Every structure is written in structure tokens, then in C-alpha cells.
Amino acid sequence: MLVEISICISVYRTEPFLTGCLDSIPAAAGSCHVEVIVVDDGSIPPENSPGSAVICREFQRRTGIPVRHFVHSRNEGLCEARRTAVRAATGAYICILDSDDTLLPGSLDILYREVQETGGDIIHGTADVIAPLGTNVMYREQRQQLCSLVHPGFLSGHEVFRSWLVHKQHTGFLWGKLIQRQLYLKALEQIPSVFCTMGEDTLQYFFISYHAGSYIGIRDSVYRYRIETGVSSRQKIDSLDRWIQVCSAASVFTVLYTWVSEQTSLSGISPLTEDERIALQHRCRMFLVDNIRQLRTVVVPELQPDARDLLCDYWGGDFVAQIEALLPER
Numbered sequence: 507m508l509v510e511i512s513i514c515i516s517v518y519r520t521e522p523f524l525t526g527c528l529d530s531i532p533a534a535a536g537s538c539h540v541e542v543i544v545v546d547d548g549s550i551p552p553e554n555s556p557g558s559a560v561i562c563r564e565f566q567r568r569t570g571i572p573v574r575h576f577v578h579s580r581n582e583g584l585c586e587a588r589r590t591a592v593r594a595a596t597g598a599y600i601c602i603l604d605s606d607d608t609l610l611p612g613s614l615d616i617l618y619r620e621v622q623e624t625g626g627d628i629i630h631g632t633a634d635v636i637a638p639l640g641t642n643v644m645y646r647e648q649r650q651q652l653c654s655l656v657h658p659g660f661l662s663g664h665e666v667f668r669s670w671l672v673h674k675q676h677t678g679f680l681w682g683k684l685i686q687r688q689l690y691l692k693a694l695e696q697i698p699s700v701f702c703t704m705g706e707d708t709l710q711y712f713f714i715s716y717h718a719g720s721y722i723g724i725r726d727s728v729y730r731y732r733i734e735t736g737v738s739s740r741q742k743i744d745s746l747d748r749w750i751q752v753c754s755a756a757s758v759f760t761v762l763y764t765w766v767s768e769q770t771s772l773s774g775i776s777p778l779t780e781d782e783r784i785a786l787q788h789r790c791r792m793f794l795v796d797n798i799r800q801l802r803t804v805v806v807p808e809l810q811p812d813a814r815d816l817l818c819d820y821w822g823g824d825f826v827a828q829i830e831a832l833l834p835e836r
Contacts, residue, residue, distance in 0.1 A: 507539055508539065508598075509539055509540065509541045509595075509596045509597040509598075510538050510539045510540065510597055510598055510599065510618060511535070511538055511539070511540045511541075511597045511598075511599050511600075511601050511614055511618060511684065512540070512541050512542075512543055512591075512592075512595030512596060512597030512599070512600055512601070512687065513531060513540055513541070513542045513543070513601045513603050514543045514545075514588060514591035514592060514595060514600055514601065514602055514603065515527065515528075515542065515543070515544045515545070515591070515603050515604070515605050516544075516545045516547050516584055516587035516588060516591065516604075516605065517544060517545065517546050517547060517549050517558045517605045518546075518547040518548070518549045518581060518584075518587070518703075519549050519550065519551070519552065520549075520604075520605040520606045521549065521551040521552065521555040521556065521557065521558055521561065522552060522555050523605055523606040523607075523732070524544075524558055524561045524605050525561055525564075525565070526608060527603060527604075527605050527606065527607060527608055528542070528561065528562070528565040528573075529565070529608075530608035530609045530610075530611075530730075531569075531571060531603075531609060532569050532571065533609075533611040533612070534609035534610060534611060534612065534613045534614045534615075534728075535571075535614045535615070536612055536614060536615035537615060538614045538615055538618050540571060540597070540601075540614065541571070541572045541573075541574070541595070541596065541597060542562075542565075542571060542572065542573040542574070543573075543574050543576070543591040543594050543595055544558055544562050544573060544574070544575050544576070544591075545576045545577075545578065545587040545588075545590045545591045546558045546559070546575065546576065546577045546578065547578045547581055547582055547583070547584070547586070547587040548577075548578045548579060548580040548581035548582065549581075558575065559575050559577075562575045574594060576590055576591070576594065578590070582699075582701060583700070583701040583702050583703050583706065583754065584702065584703050584706040585697065585700055585701075585702050585706040585709060585710065586699060586700070586701070588602065588680070588706070588710065589694050589697075592687065592690050592691060592694065593691070593694075595687055597687060598621075598686065598687060599618070599621060599629075599684040599685060599686055599687060600684070600685045600686075600687050600690050601614065601617075601681075601683075601684055601685075602680040602681045602683070602685075603681060604681055604731075604732075606732045607681065607729065607730055607731050607732050608729075608730045608732075609728065609729060609730070610634070610727060610728055610729060610730060613631065613726075613727075613728035613729065614684075614728075616631065616724070616726050616728060617629045617631060617683075617684045617724075617728060618684065620684075620722050620724060621684060624660070624720070624722050625720070626660075626686075626720045626721060626722040627666075627685070627686045627689050627718045627719050627720050627721065628666065628683055628684070628685055628686070628689075628714070628715075628718055628720070628721045628722070629683060629684040629722050629724070630656050630657075630676060630682060630683045630721065630722065630723045630724070631656065631682055631683075631723075631724050631725075631726045631727060631728035631729065632653060632654045632656050632682065632724075632725060632726065632727045632728065632729075633653035633654070633679075633681070633682045633727065633728065633729035633730065633731045634650075634653070634727050634729070634730050634731065635649050635650040635653055635730075635731050635733055636730055636731070636732050636733070637649075637732070637733045637734050638734055641733065641734050645733075646733065649731070649733050652677055653677065653679070653682070653729075653731055655674075655675070655676055655677045656676050656677075656723040656724065656725065657669050657675040657676040657721065657723040658723050658724070658725060659722070659723060660720065660721070660722055661720065661721040661722075661723075662719070662720055662721075663718075663719060663720075664716075665721075666715045666718040666720070666721040667712075667715040667716045667718070667782075668782065669715075669721070670711065670715045671712070671715070671782055671785045671786065671789070672781055672782055672785045676721075676723060678707050678708050678711035678712075678715070679707050679711075679731075680707050680710060680711060680714075681729055681731070682728055682729040682731075685714060689714060689717060689718060689719075690710075690714060692713075692717050693710055693713035693714040693716075693717060694710070694713075696713045696765060697709060697710065697713065697761060698761065700757050700758075700761055701754055701757060702754040702755065702757045702758055703751040703754050704751065704752055704753075704754055704755035704758075704793075705754075705755035705757075705758035705759075705793055706758070708758055708789065708793075709758040709761060709762065712762060716777075741804065742804055742806060743800070743804050743805045743806065743809070743813075744805075744806045744809065745809075746809060746812060746813065746816065749805060749809070749813045749816060750816060752797060752800055753797060753816055753817055753819075753820040753821070754820070755793045755794075755796075755797065756793075756794075756797075756820035756821045757820070758793070759786075759790045759793070762786065765777075766778060766783075766786075791829060794821055794825065794826070794829050795829060795833065797817060797821070798817070798826070798829060798830060798833060799833075801813055801814060801817060802835075814826075
């Protein structure tokens with residue numbers, strides 16, 4: 507039986523959420539033929555939590571849904587974990603599912619129906635935000651607004667890229683979408699091996715949308731997105747290792763600007779229009795602004811001098827100083 511959708515999940519210290527994540531798949535799949543690809547990205551399970559291999563075996567035993575499990579010998583970051591999963595996948599379409607999130611019932615049926623009707627390269631639905639008690643209300647509302655950002659209807663060719671990057675009409679989150687596997691593989695060919703745990707969706711969706719032939723946006727909610735659990739949360743940072751994960755967003759833009767430079771050198775023409783170049787520059791600045799705000803608000807005071815040095819190592823000292831000068835102290 508041909509696999510229609512490969513559900514790709516990466517795990518890094520999220521084992522306590524993995525059973526709930528996997529258990530959402532049967533009801534989401536409906537009549538779709540699916541497989542699950544789980545990549546353990548060098549994870550060390552929290553105390554009293556089974557490893558991802560045990561959880562996957564138990565899920566397959568209970569449901570009969572095929573699960574393939576891969577292990578990285580060290581933590582390589584989300585971009586590389588997803589590369590491993592997509593390369594191993596056999597389905598015509600990829601569904602990215604973060605291991606601390608869940609799919610909504612019937613969601614894959616809904617998305618795949620659009621594939622059958624339109625043959626779209628990217629099918630995109632909305633997401634519901636869930637957050638623990640005590641989460642800042644404004645932050646939660648902002649994330650919900652972002653997760654609901656879908657361009658309704660059809661986009662063709664380069665309109666897909668511009669809708670995301672320039673016009674900000676739909677999100678670059680990889681989850682909440684079905685992405686044609688061959689398109690995803692073409693995008694990965696443009697990305698060298700890179701460690702990043704922040705901004706990895708931006709990096710991969712840049713090339714996915716750039717090469718996409720078509721996009722279909724629907725208003726159905728297909729995904730539950732959990733906030734305040736991972737490195738992107740606003741929890742206290744008391745380790746330089748965790749801070750390096752935050753700073754790794756800089757690597758995303760190193761890859762993107764290197765690609766732009768190389769393409770320009772090869773053809774003599776920039777692959778980006780002027781407004782696309784400005785939009786990319788703005789996105790880069792916003793990631794650094796976010797890093798600086800995290801440095802000031804969630805990195806513990808005793809680590810802040812060393813953390814700022816690391817920030818400058820990743821982003822460049824002059825760039826950091828330039829953006830710091832534009833921001834209020836607090």
C-alpha cells in the first residue's frame with residue numbers, strides 16, 4: 507500500500523510529550539495511508555521518562571501504524587533532524603509534527619483532500635495555540651494571530667514566496683502544512699549542513715516557498731501548537747549551552763545571504779528583487795532584536811556578559827551594537 511503522507515517528528519528532550527503527540531495521529535489520519543518517521547536528535551530523556559525508541563515501539567504495537575526510528579549520535583539541531591526524516595520518508599507529502607504538539611482529528615484527511623482536488627505543492631491550514639496557565643495573555647494572543655495567518659485560496663509560482671516573505675500573508679511554520687516531498691528535497695539541496703534550533707522553519711521555508719509551484723490555503727484548523735515549552739519560550743536561561751541554541755538563529759541568515767551572494771555571482775543577477783532583499787534584511791534584524799531582548803530579560807544576570815560575547819560571535823559585534831543602540835534599555 508503506497509504511503510500518502512509521511513509524518514516527520516524530531517525529538518530532543520521532549521520525550522514526556524511524545525506519547526501524546528503520536529496518539530493524535532490515528533484520528534488525524536482518518537482514511538489516509540501514513541507512516542511516521544521519528545528522529546531522536548541525540549536526546550537524553552528526562553529522569554523517569556522512557557526513551558523515544560520505547561515510546562515508538564509501543565505506539566506501533568497499539569495502532570499498527572508503521573514507525574521508523576532514527577538516532578543521531580549527537581545533537582545536530584532541528585534542521586538536520588528534519589533533513590534525516592524527509593530523506594527517509596516514502597510518502598508523496600510531508601507533514602512536519604513537532605514532538606510537543608498534536609494534530610487535530612481529521613486534519614490529515616482535510617489537507618489530503620485538497621491535494622487530491624488541486625495537486626498543490628503546499629497545503630496550509632490554521633493552528634490552535636495551547637499554553638500553560640500563567641502564560642502572558644498578550645504573548646499567547648500574538649502567537650494565535652500568527653498561527654491563524656493563512657493566505658486563503660490559490661497561489662502560483664513566485665507568488666508563494668512573495669506572499670510569505672514580502673507581504674506576510676501566510677506563516678513560514680513548517681507544521682500545519684502538507685509539503686510535496688520532492689519540493690522539500692529540492693529545498694534541502696540548497697541548505698548545507700547547519701546547526702540551528704531557532705529559525706530553522708524560516709531557513710527551510712525560504713527555499714520551499716521559493717521553488718514551490720503552487721500553494722493552497724484553507725481556513726480549517728489542523729494543528730495544536732504548544733507554546734512555552736521549548737527553546738523559543740521565554741523561560742529563564744541559566745546555561746550557555748541553551749543560550750547557544752537561541753543564538754543559532756544567526757546561522758540561518760548566514761546560509762541565506764551566502765546563497766544570495768553565490769547565485770548573484772553565478773548569473774550576475776540577484777535571485778531576489780529589491781523589496782524581497784529588504785524583507786529578508788528586516789526578518790534578519792527582527793531575529794537579532796528578539797535575541798537581544800531575551801539576553802536582557804531571560805538570561806540570568808551572572809551569565810549576561812558571556813552571553814553577550816556569544817551573541818556577538820554569532821551575529822557580529824558591529825551588527826549587535828547597531829541594533830542595541832536602536833532599542834530601549836528595557
